[in-house]
Amino acid sequence: MPFARLFLRFVFTWALVAGLAHGGYAAAPVRLGAINPLTGKLANHGQEILSGIEVAVDEINEGGGLAGRPVQLVSRDDQSQPETAVNQAQDLIYRKKVTGLTGGYVDSLVGPISQLALKARIPYVASASLQKDLTLEGKNPFFFRISHLDGVTEPLCRFLPEAMPGKKAAILHAATPGATEFSQVLFQCLRRAGVELPLVEKFRPGTPDFAPFLLKMRSLHADVLISAGFFPDHLILVRQIREQNMPLTAYVGPWGIGYPEFIQQMGSAAENLLGMSAWHPDFPYPGTEEASRRFSETFRAKYGRDPTSTVMHGYTAAKVLLEAMRTVIQQGAPLDGPHIADALRAMDATLPLGRVQFDAKGDPRHYRQVVVQIQNGRLVPVYPADRAQGTWIPMSGPTN
Structure with a gap:
């Protein structure tokens, strides 16, 4: 075999082995967009939500990704301003080409993002949203949320x-x-x-x-x-x-x-x-004590402090969105907004925050504080x- 061909085969094999050694990823990453108030009057809450999202992404990647595809988190700061939230969402959707969106705190920030997600037909799972009008009559099939006013x-x-x-x-x-x-x-x-x-x-x-x-x-x-x-x-x-x-x-x-x-x-x-x-390390949802303990230990090791209920909202929103993406990939369907939204509507999971199941409007059926x-x-x-x-x-x- 000519030397040039042998060299190329060596390079290819080395690259494959190196990729496996660094997580086993041979496929393109899945981009997850997160928009939160990291500065401004709501910064404390936004930073907590982001930290929960980061734990969920780390958890998926350390477990081999989504059917071998790593998750790449692309985070943006809405500065606690609705106009900025819209601009950052547009950047994530149209320039960064994210597959889904998560995060969000207060409906003045979440609402405008949900409308952009509808227009772009990509799923948005909001971490903290209460306003009933956002899911009125189920007009947005791409919007889901972990919390609910009721x-x-x-x-x-x-x-x-x-x-x-x-x-x-x-x-x-x-x-x-x-x-x-x-x-x-x-x-x-x-x-x-x-x-x-x-x-x-x-x-x-x-x-x-x-x-x-x-x-x-x-x-x-x-x-x-x-x-x-x-x-x-x-x-x-x-x-x-x-x-x-x-x-x-x-x-x-x-x-x-x-x-x-x-x-x-x-x-x-x-x-x-x-x-x-909705959640605390000392009083998790019944039946999830061990999962809550592991989450709390992971969070303390990463951030050096105890997780809060807001952190858990961020984790839960990202976790269910990523698990819906995993389902779509395993089914062999295109990883697009409509298929991910269908997987979210079919989801029934028990996480440290509680049982997560969405109704036809995208509201959580079992959320109670x-x-x-x-x-x-x-x-x-x-x-x-x-x-x-x-x-x-x-x-x-x-x-x-």
Whole structure:
């Protein structure tokens, strides 16, 4: 055999062996696009979602990829701005040619991306989305989401009337689409349950002073506050409540309270505050204890900190999208938007976040959060009864 041919065969064989030694990939990578608020007012949440996505991608690649095809994560920062989210989505879809999209926090950012995904006919699995209009009448067959508004409001609508009969409640919500809709749905269901609601107000995220609202609460003798704001809003509001010695029976913050960072920053002022959580290392979904433990260990080894519920939302969104892609590849079908969307609609998986199954509109069928309370510096699930690890404690009222 001529030397030139022998040399070429050697080079080819060496390249094949080298490829196998570095993960066994001989096929083109699958590009997964992720868009999150990595800077701006929502940066903390966006960074947590991205870290969960990264763990899901690592997990797939360390297991041999998608039928031998490595996953390439292409991440973009929407800067907490809807216009930027649209620009980044266009870049991922039309320039980077991603096969699917994931990530996202708050519907003002998720909504515009979902419309671009529809136009391009590629699947988008959102990590954190609540607004019901986004899946209204199933008009977007390429949009799926891990969370849903009912999974937050339904537990609260049962817990508050049961735990606090005869109390007056006030609702304060951020002027965002998801928070506004949350407030409206919660108001309606609590009123049907007989809860008196003399005060409902909205505020702009980043508001530095809640004193006027607290004055109204005091004058109306409302002793339960449901605050649908975000992490930094709770920091300001809770400090002002403590400074003004507000006589509250309960403070409920569905977003932002149930995080170790909040407890660290607030210290003793965080005691007995109530929040919501879809997942936590200490109280995973029943039957997934071992999977949650492995996930938490992997996350701590990679990032040097404990994972949060937001991290798990990012992981779950990426995981189900990648598993749907795997199904399409194994079936020998084209790896395109319609086939991946069909695989997502047929999915029924149990992950640390819980059972994941989508309805015809792309909403999760089984998503439910638990009510948690900060007790002695740690999060304790207090509702519903089958997930509770303790009973809820009323706030002590005025403090010195």
